[in-house]
Amino acid sequence: MVLxxxxxxxxxxxxxxxxxxxxxxxxxxxxxxxxxYHFNLLKEIIAIDNKDAGIELIYHLYNIEDDENVxxxxxxxxxxxxxxxxxxxxxxxxxxxYDMFGINFIGHKELKRLYMPETWQGHPLRKDYVEEDAxxxxxxxx
Amino acid sequence: MNYLYFLYIEFLAKHNIPQxxxxxxxxxxxxxxxxxxxxxAILALVLLERKLLGWFTQRKGPNRVGLWGLLQTLADALKLxxxxxxxxxxxxxxxxxxxxxxxxxxxxxxxGLIPFSSEFTFMNFxxxxxxxxxxxxxxxxxxxxxxxxxxxxxxxxxxxRNIAQILAYELPIAFTILSITVLASSMNLTQITLAQSSKxxxxxxxxxxxxxxLIIMFICTLAELNRCPFDLPEAESELVCGYNTEYSxxxxxxxYLSEYGMLLANALLIAVLFxxxxxSPFGGYLTTxxxxxxxQVSWLLIKTFLIIFLIVWIRATLPRMSSPNxxxxxxxxxxxxxxxxxxxxxxxxxxxxx
Amino acid sequence: MxxxxxxxxxxxxxxxxxxxxxxxxxxxxILSCEPDVGxxxxxxxxxxxxxxxxxxLPLVDRIDYxxxxxxxxxxxxxxxxxxxxxxxKKVCMIRVLLLExxxxxxxxxxxxxxxxxxxxxxxxxxxxxxxEMILKLFExxxxxxxxxxxxxxxxxxxxxxxxxxxxxxxxxxxKKILDYENIITENPIFLQRTKNKxxxxxxxxxxxxxxxxxxxxxxxxxxLRKNDYLYSDINYKSIILETGDSWDRYKARILEIIESCKIxxxxxxxxxxxxxxxxxLINPIGIKLPEGSFYSxxxxxxxxASVYIKSTGEKTPYRLKWRTGSYYAVNLLxxxxxxxxxxxxxxxxxSLDIILPEVDK
Numbered sequence: 001m002v003l004x005x006x007x008x009x010x011x012x013x014x015x016x017x018x019x020x021x022x023x024x025x026x027x028x029x030x031x032x033x034x035x036x037y038h039f040n041l042l043k044e045i046i047a048i049d050n051k052d053a054g055i056e057l058i059y060h061l062y063n064i065e066d067d068e069n070v071x072x073x074x075x076x077x078x079x080x081x082x083x084x085x086x087x088x089x090x091x092x093x094x095x096x097x098y099d100m101f102g103i104n105f106i107g108h109k110e111l112k113r114l115y116m117p118e119t120w121q122g123h124p125l126r127k128d129y130v131e132e133d134a135x136x137x138x139x140x141x142x
Numbered sequence: 143m144n145y146l147y148f149l150y151i152e153f154l155a156k157h158n159i160p161q162x163x164x165x166x167x168x169x170x171x172x173x174x175x176x177x178x179x180x181x182x183a184i185l186a187l188v189l190l191e192r193k194l195l196g197w198f199t200q201r202k203g204p205n206r207v208g209l210w211g212l213l214q215t216l217a218d219a220l221k222l223x224x225x226x227x228x229x230x231x232x233x234x235x236x237x238x239x240x241x242x243x244x245x246x247x248x249x250x251x252x253x254g255l256i257p258f259s260s261e262f263t264f265m266n267f268x269x270x271x272x273x274x275x276x277x278x279x280x281x282x283x284x285x286x287x288x289x290x291x292x293x294x295x296x297x298x299x300x301x302x303r304n305i306a307q308i309l310a311y312e313l314p315i316a317f318t319i320l321s322i323t324v325l326a327s328s329m330n331l332t333q334i335t336l337a338q339s340s341k342x343x344x345x346x347x348x349x350x351x352x353x354x355x356l357i358i359m360f361i362c363t364l365a366e367l368n369r370c371p372f373d374l375p376e377a378e379s380e381l382v383c384g385y386n387t388e389y390s391x392x393x394x395x396x397x398y399l400s401e402y403g404m405l406l407a408n409a410l411l412i413a414v415l416f417x418x419x420x421x422s423p424f425g426g427y428l429t430t431x432x433x434x435x436x437x438q439v440s441w442l443l444i445k446t447f448l449i450i451f452l453i454v455w456i457r458a459t460l461p462r463m464s465s466p467n468x469x470x471x472x473x474x475x476x477x478x479x480x481x482x483x484x485x486x487x488x489x490x491x492x493x494x495x496x
Numbered sequence: 497m498x499x500x501x502x503x504x505x506x507x508x509x510x511x512x513x514x515x516x517x518x519x520x521x522x523x524x525x526i527l528s529c530e531p532d533v534g535x536x537x538x539x540x541x542x543x544x545x546x547x548x549x550x551x552x553l554p555l556v557d558r559i560d561y562x563x564x565x566x567x568x569x570x571x572x573x574x575x576x577x578x579x580x581x582x583x584x585k586k587v588c589m590i591r592v593l594l595l596e597x598x599x600x601x602x603x604x605x606x607x608x609x610x611x612x613x614x615x616x617x618x619x620x621x622x623x624x625x626x627x628e629m630i631l632k633l634f635e636x637x638x639x640x641x642x643x644x645x646x647x648x649x650x651x652x653x654x655x656x657x658x659x660x661x662x663x664x665x666x667x668x669x670x671k672k673i674l675d676y677e678n679i680i681t682e683n684p685i686f687l688q689r690t691k692n693k694x695x696x697x698x699x700x701x702x703x704x705x706x707x708x709x710x711x712x713x714x715x716x717x718x719x720l721r722k723n724d725y726l727y728s729d730i731n732y733k734s735i736i737l738e739t740g741d742s743w744d745r746y747k748a749r750i751l752e753i754i755e756s757c758k759i760x761x762x763x764x765x766x767x768x769x770x771x772x773x774x775x776x777l778i779n780p781i782g783i784k785l786p787e788g789s790f791y792s793x794x795x796x797x798x799x800x801a802s803v804y805i806k807s808t809g810e811k812t813p814y815r816l817k818w819r820t821g822s823y824y825a826v827n828l829l830x831x832x833x834x835x836x837x838x839x840x841x842x843x844x845x846x847s848l849d850i851i852l853p854e855v856d857k
Contacts (some may be wrong), residue, residue, distance in 0.1 A: 040702050041718075043793075044819040046804050058804075060791075064702075064718055071791075089705030092827040100541075115534035115856060124542050125815075199621035295502050299524065299838070370615060371685055377615060378509055380842050461685050462615025465524065465839045 045093035082108040100125040198458035225391040237291035242396035248280035249403035259438035289385035300384030304375035310472035311365040317480035321487040335419035343425040349416040370457035413445035513852030529833040536856040544816035550780040566796040593763040602797040613846035651775030690742035694844030704828040708799030714740030720795040742847040
């Protein structure tokens with residue numbers, strides 16, 4: 001793992017395989033990793049609602065020269081810094097996550113509904129999202 | 143035309159009908175003929191294009207209505223007649239309805255100026271050619287009306303592009319036509335046709351001394367007709383349908399058919415200016431007597447068909463030009479080339495005394 | 497000059513579906529572009545949380561209707577990885593064969609549709625003719641033309657046949673590609689419309705996360721097939737071009753079709769020699785993935801496609817996330833179209849090969 005010495009710079013990071021667990025300062029961590037280790041492709045941002053533990057965001061970075069993947073995980077409740085200044089493509093990902101999980105990205109310029117209508121209530125992929133439509137629950141009855 | 147006129151008057155005199163009746167009806171009959179013939183020709187042209195495009199793209203083309211699909215365009219026209227005419231809410235209703243009506247007038251006038259045979263020109267003035275190029279640019283006004291009155295951004299873009307295009311391509315056409323005038327020493331289309339007649343048949347036609355002019359004229363005609371690769375005003379993938387986006391029913395049909403009317407007229411003009419009009423390519427005619435007129439018309443139509451075939455072939459092959467390049471092509475290549483062509487033709491005329 | 501706001505789409509002939517571009521124009525020059533997506537959103541990720549794995553499998557074909565094999569392969573692969581199922585070599589070869597045929601058909605459709613965007617109508621019919629052969633073959637093998645649902649967890653639905661047909665189709669396509677090159681590639685108007693238009697530099701491409709052919713045309717060697725276990729026995733070279741303009745993206749797809757034909761031929765060689773099919777099928781009812789998160793990716797025709805599954809040991813995934821190539825290409829339009837002429841904008845947007853169901857998920 002090329003990132004083993006990142007611990008010296010950011011002390012609240014834990015490494016597990018190709019997964020990095022970050023507590024805070026995601027902007028600075030990504031900026032550092034991009035500039036110093038050539039992880040210059042943000043493949044995607046994955047969001048997972050872990051119920052009470054908050055929403056986990058996994059930034060999937062890729063280094064083309066060394067063909068290496070890294071997953072940087074951070075957990076948040078409501079808001080987090082936007083990384084769209086570092087990776088242009090994060091604009092798209094963050095918009096989607098805002099729509100689906102309701103996470104507010106600080107510094108994102110055009111945060112608004114992407115897939116759902118502007119007037120939609122709630123954020124569909126959250127686990128506490130209430131669906132009142134009976135058709136959505138057909139599979140669970142059996 | 144005088145010959146036909148005397149035949150007609152003689153025919154009336156035999157049946158004791160006063161000559162004044164003949165004088166009046168003689169100008170009504172050609173107008174009726176031209177209108178009916180024009181409609182039939184346009185319908186045939188639409189079918190022809192669809193068939194040819196079908197064959198170029200490995201399809202069958204229309205083949206269901208009538209024998210080999212011959213009645214397809216008629217059926218389409220009937221369908222369009224029966225459809226509702228929708229006027230958009232915020233459109234300028236008067237202009238919106240006016241545009242398709244007045245677009246057909248220049249098309250009909252222009253066709254009347256073409257000499258179909260030595261005795262068959264409906265309007266034979268000394269300056270036929272000049273009238274032609276003036277009237278042939280008129281449809282663009284109704285296109286502007288249509289685009290403006292529709293209150294649709296796509297229509298407006300289509301109309302704007304069309305105006306820019308016509309402005310750019312009118313000038314090279316004028317210079318090319320001027321060189322033909324120099325060669326024939328006349329602005330009358332019948333005189334121009336006769337100036338191309340020689341014992342050598344097709345070697346006397348003007349496409350030989352004025353070959354550069356032919357190419358310029360052909361490209362400019364494509365541009366004026368909004369045909370591919372210059373079909374920017376109605377670029378389907380960009381402007382949906384261009385200036386006739388909002389039109390429906392018979393109004394759409396009129397706009398659509400007028401385009402084909404202009405295509406026919408322009409192909410006829412090229413045939414007259416460069417390919418000897420109604421002249422036979424062998425020097426002399428194959429038939430005698432009254433049949434000569436039929437033969438002359440057939441020669442002209444064959445030449446026209448070949449030109450239209452070429453236009454359709456180009457449509458099937460080429461992608462669309464980009465808009466800045468379109469204007470660049472005209473102002474920086476075609477216009478200088480047409481002036482050079484004029485000089486060349488003058489020199490040829492001076493040396494050869496054609 | 498007054499600014500003009502133009503809604504390009506969602507119903508527009510050139511947007512290949514329901515993409516809406518909100519353009520701000522000055523004359524015909526584009527000042528700003530804002531893509532608006534979501535008209536085709538089906539909630540595929542939400543549905544995954546309610547469907548069992550075997551119920552979800554037919555659904556993933558619908559993510560990208562032009563490359564349905566890739567997405568079902570992706571899901572199968574992730575589940576197989578999670579359950580520790582190893583595939584027989586013949587199954588791998590069958591999958592590669594169908595994936596590459598699917599890639600060819602997808603690129604063929606793109607070539608036709610792109611030329612249609614540029615105003616040339618005939619190439620569309622020519623490429624559709626070749627694509628039709630492939631779709632007919634898919635129908636013969638899998639029973640469906642587009643939504644194939646042929647790959648299952650641990651193998652394929654049944655043994656492949658009609659190998660002679662495939663060989664014939666590949667030979668025809670290799671011949672017809674030359675025809676396209678003749679009519680399109682060096683056409684002066686085509687060059688005018690595409691050369692040096694819509695250039696995506698290496699940095700812009702990486703920063704915008706576009707992948708696949710679009711990125712390789714810009715000169716970056718990112719081809720996931722080189723790490724892919726399916727392709728481990730196959731010789732091929734990935735197509736890397738230089739400038740990253742529209743013409744390069746076109747040329748890269750043409751070359752990729754030729755390359756895919758070669759891959760198909762290699763798999764055919766193998767398949768013609770072997771007989772019988774050894775599969776490791778699992779009981780599809782009540783598949784339960786072990787606790788943990790599983791990630792896999794594949795080189796789809798429209799770029800990197802990946803799926804991330806988090807499982808808690810239930811019948812259904814806890815969270816399933818798709819990554820599709822087109823979504824990022826749509827977002828790049830925001831930058832790419834600025835200061836372009838409306839007329840070129842269509843040519844540039846078309847060259848990125850955007851498929852809307854893939855964007856909207």
